[in-house]
């Protein structure tokens with residue numbers, strides 16, 4: 339009831355009652371639950387219902403909620419100052435951690451969100467190549483800047499408006515779209531737009547149309563194509579960065595991008611983004627070079643300490659292998675239960691990111707496969723899981739995230755909830 343009342347109040351003062359579309363439960367035919375607190379693997383709503391959380395604030399909470407070293411560092415920093423708008427040792431420390439961990443990154447600039455990171459990386463790619471067009475993939479989401487809200491994933495796809503009104507036609511025409519895992523579709527664009535494409539940007543492991551694995555040939559083909567046509571390759575690791583390995587997706591791949599964007603985990607739950615890459619390219623960024631990009635709160639000390647402590651904790655031996663194991667037990671366990679009940683689905687999992695697609699297809703490797711899913715059935719599954727104490731992302735086209743705080747008990751409770759939810763499908 340309290341959530342319902344809050345939603346009614348919210349609708350009257352916030353568009354759609356939420357501050358980011360994915361938080362509304364419209365596509366799963368429910369009203370959102372309003373959250374009061376979170377700790378470890380659990381999130382509690384305003385009515386004191388506790389849920390095992392697989393949203394993790396859409397990715398940042400890789401350690402779970404309220405991780406002691408992050409909270410302690412935040413409290414200490416708060417007393418010393420919340421924001422200075424001036425350089426600090428903290429931002430140097432976080433930048434060095436990023437450069438040490440991610441081999442393709444020699445210089446990195448902190449911003450306030452993933453949206454800013456991708457928008458800025460594209461500006462740098464355009465400044466470097468002196469070209470205007472970019473290539474993105476249908477169903478990949480790179481935040482809500484104008485040129486990237488074209489055939490986008492996440493909430494844009496969930497609500498059926500992948501290309502947003504309000505993006506000027508003149509602007510959108512510089513965004514070319516290709517199909518994920520389909521190199522031919524990219525080749526065609528390069529042939530048709532020779533000498534005009536500044537960069538290809540992709541989520542190397544898309545999570546915003548649900549989780550999809552890239553093929554090795556696709557990624558190495560993109561590297562080869564961009565190099566031969568004088569374009570840059572941009573990995574948007576806002577979601578996968580520091581989640582899939584200490585070096586993000588790049589730690590699992592031998593394909594290196596020219597530029598990388600980060601967000602989510604790098605801020606440990608505070609608003610942070612970053613973009614970085616080779617020195618030769620990043621030296622173009624102002625004041626080292628002429629490509630302008632700025633931010634009143636960029637490198638904010640609270641955000642920096644949360645990021646530093648989060649990255650430190652993920653550096654513990656076996657952190658990522660344990661996280662991967664727990665995630666496999668959960669995701670595979672859910673898939674086995676659905677299989678036993680004869681519910682058609684495909685499970686895609688990479689490390690601590692997974693999606694169960696309710697589709698009749700045998701695999702999900704691209705946008706067409708992902709959107710073949712039965713979203714009504716997903717909605718029913720979502721609502722039943724919630725009733726049984728499991729908080730999943732409220733869309734078929736998102737990733738579930740597992741954290742280091744998910745315990746064996748959570749795994750058992752999640753699978754029990756899945757058994758009950760499956761019976762209702």
Ligand SMILES: Cc1ncc(COP(=O)(O)O)c(C=O)c1O
Pocket residue numbers: 451452453454456479480481482541546574575576577601602611
């Ligand atoms: C891959 C990817 N890129 C960019 C963004 C934009 O980040 P933000 O929501 O912090 O602006 C997101 C998430 O929203 C994302 O998942």
Ligand SMILES: N[C@H](C=O)CCC(=O)O
Pocket residue numbers: 358359360361396479492493546577736
């Ligand atoms: N899928 C989005 C980012 O990863 C979810 C976050 C949001 O848009 O609120």
